[in-house]
Amino acid sequence: MSAAPSVTRAIDADGIVLSLAGDWTVAHSAALEATADALAEPDRKGGGAILDLSAVERMDTAGAWAIDRARTELDGRGVKASYRGARPEITLLIHEAGYQPIEPPKPTHLSPMVSLLTSVGESVYIAGHDLAEGVSFFGEMVAMTFRLLPFPHRWRWTSMAYHLENYSLRSVPIIALINFLVGAIVMQQGIFQLSMFGASPYAVNLVGVLGMRELAVLMTAIMIAGRTGSAITAEIGSMAMREEIDALRVMALDPLEVLIMPRLVALVIALPVLTFIADIAELAGGLIVSWLYAGMTPIVFITRLHNAITPNTFIVGLIKAPFMAATIGIIAGVEGMDVHGSAESLGQNVTAAVVKSIFMVIVLDGMFAMFFSAVNY
Amino acid sequence: MTDAPPSSETPQAVIRVRGLTVGFGDRLVMNGLDLDLYRGEVLGFVGASGAGKSVLTRTILGLVHKRAGTIEVFGHDLDHLSHLEKMQIGERWGVLFQEGALFSGLTVRQNIQMPMREHLKLSQEMMDGLAAQKLRLVGLPEDAADKFPAELSGGMTKRAALARALALDPEIVFLDEPTSGLDPISAGDFDDLIATLQRTLGLTVFMVTHDLDSLFAICNRVAVLGHGKVAAVGKIDQLLLSDDPWIKAYFHGKRGVVRAGGRPEQPPASQPA
Numbered sequence: 001m002s003a004a005p006s007v008t009r010a011i012d013a014d015g016i017v018l019s020l021a022g023d024w025t026v027a028h029s030a031a032l033e034a035t036a037d038a039l040a041e042p043d044r045k046g047g048g049a050i051l052d053l054s055a056v057e058r059m060d061t062a063g064a065w066a067i068d069r070a071r072t073e074l075d076g077r078g079v080k081a082s083y084r085g086a087r088p089e090i091t092l093l094i095h096e097a098g099y100q101p102i103e104p105p106k107p108t109h110l111s112p113m114v115s116l117l118t119s120v121g122e123s124v125y126i127a128g129h130d131l132a133e134g135v136s137f138f139g140e141m142v143a144m145t146f147r148l149l150p151f152p153h154r155w156r157w158t159s160m161a162y163h164l165e166n167y168s169l170r171s172v173p174i175i176a177l178i179n180f181l182v183g184a185i186v187m188q189q190g191i192f193q194l195s196m197f198g199a200s201p202y203a204v205n206l207v208g209v210l211g212m213r214e215l216a217v218l219m220t221a222i223m224i225a226g227r228t229g230s231a232i233t234a235e236i237g238s239m240a241m242r243e244e245i246d247a248l249r250v251m252a253l254d255p256l257e258v259l260i261m262p263r264l265v266a267l268v269i270a271l272p273v274l275t276f277i278a279d280i281a282e283l284a285g286g287l288i289v290s291w292l293y294a295g296m297t298p299i300v301f302i303t304r305l306h307n308a309i310t311p312n313t314f315i316v317g318l319i320k321a322p323f324m325a326a327t328i329g330i331i332a333g334v335e336g337m338d339v340h341g342s343a344e345s346l347g348q349n350v351t352a353a354v355v356k357s358i359f360m361v362i363v364l365d366g367m368f369a370m371f372f373s374a375v376n377y
Numbered sequence: 378m379t380d381a382p383p384s385s386e387t388p389q390a391v392i393r394v395r396g397l398t399v400g401f402g403d404r405l406v407m408n409g410l411d412l413d414l415y416r417g418e419v420l421g422f423v424g425a426s427g428a429g430k431s432v433l434t435r436t437i438l439g440l441v442h443k444r445a446g447t448i449e450v451f452g453h454d455l456d457h458l459s460h461l462e463k464m465q466i467g468e469r470w471g472v473l474f475q476e477g478a479l480f481s482g483l484t485v486r487q488n489i490q491m492p493m494r495e496h497l498k499l500s501q502e503m504m505d506g507l508a509a510q511k512l513r514l515v516g517l518p519e520d521a522a523d524k525f526p527a528e529l530s531g532g533m534t535k536r537a538a539l540a541r542a543l544a545l546d547p548e549i550v551f552l553d554e555p556t557s558g559l560d561p562i563s564a565g566d567f568d569d570l571i572a573t574l575q576r577t578l579g580l581t582v583f584m585v586t587h588d589l590d591s592l593f594a595i596c597n598r599v600a601v602l603g604h605g606k607v608a609a610v611g612k613i614d615q616l617l618l619s620d621d622p623w624i625k626a627y628f629h630g631k632r633g634v635v636r637a638g639g640r641p642e643q644p645p646a647s648q649p650a
Binding site for chain 2: 033065089097102340
């Protein structure tokens with residue numbers, strides 16, 4: 001292979017002669033840096049030094065830079081350093097790629113307390129900004145809905161149908177499965193815990209009421225926030241990165257109307273439908289467990305369920321679904337439109353969309369719970 | 378036809394492609410293509426848009442699977458490489474992608490230092506210095522170092538991507554349309570830079586380009602891609618004498634004649650745009 005960079009020192013009439021040999025290339029990166037540093041070690045103050053390059057076999061830009069830096073350092077210490085015996089291409093290389101001092105990047109030092117306060121303040125400010133942005137986005141969507149109402153041809157039916165299939169039909173298996181499991185788990189725990197009071201038949205009430213009022217819609221909304229909300233943010237965000245949104249704007253098309261509206265409408269339709277399926281799956285899970293685990297026949301289960309729930313139990317769960325869907329869609333849309341430039345920003349915004357929409361869905365659920373108990377529904 | 382390389386007496390092929398066949402579905406893009414890239418030369422590669430120039434580049438780089446044929450780089454068959462040899466070849470070539478392909482989450486300086494950090498053992502101080510040197514070489518201002526790719530203009534992106542391609546002082550540089558989107562002055566500077574690097578480092582350059590100025594100014598040889606093969610290869614003067622209708626149209630069209638020192642055969646106004 002090639003020879004590592006080396007230097008030999010000698011003294012002649014002109015002063016110190018540093019004879020460089022070998023390959024001064026990045027292939028020998030560690031040796032290159034060490035040898036170049038050794039070059040700059042002065043043997044004495046003042047006088048002259050000659051860098052003899054005639055034995056250098058190969059040199060690249062890194063080598064040229066390192067040698068030239070050593071020469072500059074020698075100069076700085078009052079040792080007049082010059083080159084000798086360089087081939088024309090090496091002279092040219094050192095001229096083109098030689099050393100120039102750079103300003104070291106200024107490190108920004110803040111005390112930990114200040115940076116803690118800064119980030120807390122920034123988070124609070126951003127949270128307020130996000131809320132304002134979300135509300136303004138929601139307002140825009142509502143205004144657009146009313147503006148578009150008289151013009152059915154401007155609703156993007158094809159796009160809506162496409163997204164509806166994606167969001168609802170293709171989510172059915174996973175939604176049915178997780179809600180079936182939740183129903184089964186609640187039933188099993190209910191039977192187990194309530195049997196201590198001899199009240200295990202009331203586990204049916206637990207599954208019926210808790211499941212239909214809260215769990216089914218909540219699990220479905222969380223699942224859709226993770227599955228569909230993230231997809232919306234990623235789609236819109238990558239379009240924003242590639243200037244596709246700007247392209248729509250200059251065609252005098254409103255990206256909210258073209259991109260967000262169909263997704264939002266599809267989501268608002270999809271979530272109640274999925275919630276209904278989730279209700280059925282949840283009850284089925286409870287029924288199977290009560291039958292296999294507690295020996296309660298399906299007829300008994302259904303009779304008890306009939307006594308435990310009223311239509312409003314079911315409706316309370318279903319009413320919440322479109323609001324949750326709108327929340328998920330709006331947060332996903334805002335985050336998507338907010339993507340700037342880098343792949344990292346896309347990742348951050350998708351994460352933010354999922355986290356925020358799950359959080360908001362749970363907050364919304366709590367507000368609905370207070371509302372329904374206040375109106376005794 | 379003489380394929381003599383510019384500087385060396387005995388042509389040494391650093392890349393040797395034989396019988397390359399590449400296809401997508403039932404469409405063959407490369408059909409038995411042969412190509413040699415000699416050490417120290419600048420090979421310009423031209424062809425109609427969609428003829429497969431980028432596909433050829435990506436196949437040589439190992440990004441597209443070939444159906445048949447062999448590709449040798451530095452004498453190693455790319456099909457039979459150990460992991461170590463792959464790493465070594467990765468240090469010896471640099472690529473300037475058409476869109477730059479800078480890592481969007483890193484600053485320009487970090488982009489340039491990325492290959493250094495992964496492949497070399499250098500102190501941070503030296504890497505900072507070398508990054509600044511590469512930026513100066515490609516003509517970017519010093520304050521560009523701390524910018525993110527999204528904050529760069531198109532021309533700056535090209536230069537930053539070239540700086541990254543040069544980070545390891547590679548022996549071969551692949552340039553995919555390096556001067557497209559640059560103003561004529563920048564494009565000229567770019568050509569000068571490539572010529573300087575070729576002279577000083579003995580850089581071998583594989584350049585896909587449509588820039589006739591680049592072809593005339595710095596390419597030692599020009600290869601023309603047509604019908605999945607290298608239709609013609611040679612010095613540009615020889616290609617100018619070619620009878621092939623596409624080559625004639627390419628170099629003697631209304632944009633080519635001026636460089637070739639001729640005059641349009643008919644006034645441009647009478648030609649459809």
